Amino acid sequence: MSEDKHTHIAWLPDLLYTGGRFESGLALVSDRAGRITHLTRDVESIIAPPARIVRLAGRALLPGLVNAHSHAFQRVIRGRTERRSAAAHDSFWTWREMMYRAATRLTPEQIYDASRMAFLEMAASGITAVGEFHYLHHAPGGARYSDENELAKGVIRAARDVGLRIALLRVAYARAGWNTPPNERQARFIERDAAKFLKGTETLRDDLAREASNNAHTQGDVGADDANLKSAWVGVAPHSVRAVPLEYLREVCAFAAAHDVMPVHMHVAEQPAEVAACLAEHGRTPVALLADENLLSDRFTAVHAVHITPDEARLLAKASAHVCACPTTERNLGDGIVPADLLFDAGVRVSLGTDSHTQVDLLEDARELEYHLRLQKLERAVLAPPPQGETGAHAEETTTADQTAHAADTDSDSLSSLAARLFDCATTRGATSIGATGGGELAVGSPADFFTVALNDLSIAGASVEALLPSIVFSLVRTAVRDVVVGGRRIIEDGQHRERDEIIERFTDLQRELWR
Numbered sequence: 001m002s003e004d005k006h007t008h009i010a011w012l013p014d015l016l017y018t019g020g021r022f023e024s025g026l027a028l029v030s031d032r033a034g035r036i037t038h039l040t041r042d043v044e045s046i047i048a049p050p051a052r053i054v055r056l057a058g059r060a061l062l063p064g065l066v067n068a069h070s071h072a073f074q075r076v077i078r079g080r081t082e083r084r085s086a087a088a089h090d091s092f093w094t095w096r097e098m099m100y101r102a103a104t105r106l107t108p109e110q111i112y113d114a115s116r117m118a119f120l121e122m123a124a125s126g127i128t129a130v131g132e133f134h135y136l137h138h139a140p141g142g143a144r145y146s147d148e149n150e151l152a153k154g155v156i157r158a159a160r161d162v163g164l165r166i167a168l169l170r171v172a173y174a175r176a177g178w179n180t181p182p183n184e185r186q187a188r189f190i191e192r193d194a195a196k197f198l199k200g201t202e203t204l205r206d207d208l209a210r211e212a213s214n215n216a217h218t219q220g221d222v223g224a225d226d227a228n229l230k231s232a233w234v235g236v237a238p239h240s241v242r243a244v245p246l247e248y249l250r251e252v253c254a255f256a257a258a259h260d261v262m263p264v265h266m267h268v269a270e271q272p273a274e275v276a277a278c279l280a281e282h283g284r285t286p287v288a289l290l291a292d293e294n295l296l297s298d299r300f301t302a303v304h305a306v307h308i309t310p311d312e313a314r315l316l317a318k319a320s321a322h323v324c325a326c327p328t329t330e331r332n333l334g335d336g337i338v339p340a341d342l343l344f345d346a347g348v349r350v351s352l353g354t355d356s357h358t359q360v361d362l363l364e365d366a367r368e369l370e371y372h373l374r375l376q377k378l379e380r381a382v383l384a385p386p387p388q389g390e391t392g393a394h395a396e397e398t399t400t401a402d403q404t405a406h407a408a409d410t411d412s413d414s415l416s417s418l419a420a421r422l423f424d425c426a427t428t429r430g431a432t433s434i435g436a437t438g439g440g441e442l443a444v445g446s447p448a449d450f451f452t453v454a455l456n457d458l459s460i461a462g463a464s465v466e467a468l469l470p471s472i473v474f475s476l477v478r479t480a481v482r483d484v485v486v487g488g489r490r491i492i493e494d495g496q497h498r499e500r501d502e503i504i505e506r507f508t509d510l511q512r513e514l515w516r
């Protein structure tokens with residue numbers, strides 16, 4: 001891109017998101033290393049030529065969305081599971097059998113192509129970083145590749161080729177389940193031995209570090225080894241209590257604790273059957289087991305946490321653990337509803353993921369976090385913080401409905417407080433969960449990762465400055481996303497990615513080949 005040759009770029013939209021609200025007249029300045037150096041109303045006095053000003057007329061600029069839970073290859077089964085199977089009752093488990101049909105067959109090249117397709121769709125929807133929960137390690141049938149991280153590296157390459165940052169959350173998968181015979185369809189995931197799994201993880205980490213330092217050397221990258229400017233890093237992901245025995249789990253968590261900023265992600269309480277099996281094996285639910293074993297921490301993210309109790313929400317909060325909700329997938333699979341109200345009340349940080357990629361639109365996940373609770377409780381604004389001045393749950397009984405409505409209409413903070421909470425889930429919370437230091441916010445020193453939306457898009461046109469964030473969170477459609485910038489580099493311009501046609505063509509060929 002032409003921006004690359006300039007030392008600084010000043011991005012000047014009509015409106016810029018400054019946390020909970022938008023302001024006009026502000027420019028975001030990024031340097032060559034891809035970091036935000038200024039947020040200023042006085043661009044001219046700060047940067048001199050060869051700096052460049054990029055006017056983003058008619059656009060609002062927001063921090064990049066962070067997708068905290070993805071299985072990129074599952075993009076290939078989109079549209080292929082919305083039917084009844086031979087089973088009497090379709091569920092997550094019958095869906096999983098259909099998903100395994102793809103997982104057992106994909107070649108390394110096909111995994112790269114499918115991942116690139118998923119990441120392209122993410123980029124086009126404003127996502128700038130992804131946590132990829134990666135469990136395809138071996139060849140079809142379970143034979144080892146000469147490089148044990150061959151597939152992980154292909155997925156990382158796909159993210160980089162599209163331009164996204166990626167946390168490769170390398171999955172530990174030891175068994176089909178407690179007292180469950182091996183399932184040959186899981187042969188590509190299995191790493192029975194914790195020591196082997198950890199060695200593979202360490203090798204991937206070292207390989208990425210070596211590559212980053214080589215790139216910095218050959219390209220003269222400024223600050224490429226800064227933690228908050230990394231394009232790819234490694235985390236660990238014990239798949240679930242079902243798939244990983246306790247001793248193995250302890251070793252994986254101990255390994256992560258011994259390494260700085262290594263996120264730990266795990267599917268937790270997605271399905272009632274998983275909770276029941278954990279009770280049968282350990283006499284405790286998954287969250288209680290993790291808490292008793294001291295395995296929850298501020299680097300731990302429980303993905304889903306659908307079937308949990310208020311006490312378990314408090315256990316997660318006490319350990320400063322995160323939860324990643326994936327509402328578009330959870331509704332598709334019939335998993336249930338994430339009790340985000342319990343989690344918010346307890347103080348748990350909630351992030352969002354597009355998971356199975358039935359739909360790739362993180363703002364849809366954000367609004368569904370709230371909408372599912374509305375349907376369940378027959379209430380509105382379930383996750384909104386109480387209006388300022390109200391202290392108790394029944395404070396509204398002391399005012400008339402008219403007074404309450406009027407106060408909410410005129411107070412811009414109250415107008416956008418629910419949207420701001422949900423937007424935080426899609427940005428800062430996700431960044432912390434996947435270890436993207438400084439990501440998800442527009443602050444000096446943070447990576448210059450952001451997206452813009454067209455203010456005249458049909459889905460948000462006419463929104464006042466105060467109503468813009470709620471309009472974006474509850475109503476934006478993806479066509480409104482115009483620019484996506486990662487590390488100061490524009491990967492989507494006017495809604496288009498440079499490689500778009502080639503990525504789609506290769507993916508279309510792959511689908512034809514895979515499902516013929």
Ligand SMILES: [Zn+2]
Pocket residue numbers: 069071133267303355
């Ligand atoms: Zn998942």
